[in-house]
Amino acid sequence: MAATVRVIGIVGSLRAASYNGWLLHAAAELAPPGLTIVPFGIAEIPLYNQDVEAQGDPAPVAALRAAVRDADAVLIASPEFNYGVPGVLKNAIDWISRPPGRPPLQRKPVAIMGASQGGSGTMRMQPQLRMTLQALEAYAMPKPEVVVPFCKDKFDAEGRLTDEKTREHLTGFLAAFLDWSRRF
Numbered sequence: 001m002a003a004t005v006r007v008i009g010i011v012g013s014l015r016a017a018s019y020n021g022w023l024l025h026a027a028a029e030l031a032p033p034g035l036t037i038v039p040f041g042i043a044e045i046p047l048y049n050q051d052v053e054a055q056g057d058p059a060p061v062a063a064l065r066a067a068v069r070d071a072d073a074v075l076i077a078s079p080e081f082n083y084g085v086p087g088v089l090k091n092a093i094d095w096i097s098r099p100p101g102r103p104p105l106q107r108k109p110v111a112i113m114g115a116s117q118g119g120s121g122t123m124r125m126q127p128q129l130r131m132t133l134q135a136l137e138a139y140a141m142p143k144p145e146v147v148v149p150f151c152k153d154k155f156d157a158e159g160r161l162t163d164e165k166t167r168e169h170l171t172g173f174l175a176a177f178l179d180w181s182r183r184f
């Protein structure tokens, strides 16, 4: 792997003022030397349809597939929706889970983080996402975890992560992710 680990960041929320988008932004800001994080939007990904897939990847899917393939690692920041993985994120992953046997996430280091407005901080969503990543043989970093409960209190109105403890924890998480990504 090259000296710099190039990470694409995927957010499981399409909201402009998404806390998870802001969390990813904070991660890009706090990333240690040797780790670069570039967000990749999934808003244009259509609903998965095998008939459409049979005619070839729609352009946004092809772009996501190429971005994941070209990246050294993937960082996912996602809310929890109804105790689970938001449909938009699961849908995007389902598209690039194909073709079976050689999806671009296979053997790719992945880290998960999540922010929620409630107290669970995405604790129920994250194991479900890990299970999906396991199906693709992605290498999801087991620990440390980033769960940000009551996220409204941890960002300012401009979307900056202001909670010092969360910033510190995120910094350590990113150092661990750099180390994890370099193992493969």
Ligand SMILES: Cc1cc2nc3c(=O)[nH]c(=O)nc-3n(C[C@H](O)[C@H](O)[C@H](O)COP(=O)(O)O)c2cc1C
Pocket: 013, 014, 015, 017, 018, 019, 020, 021, 078, 079, 080, 081, 082, 083, 084, 115, 116, 117, 118, 119, 120, 121, 122
């Ligand atoms: C459809 C829906 C379902 C939700 N379900 C949960 C949930 O299960 N657990 C939770 O902690 N928050 C839940 N929330 C609240 C989210 O934590 C909150 O909307 C959060 O800001 C979404 O993330 P975002 O800011 O990145 O868009 C839900 C919100 C929506 C819109």
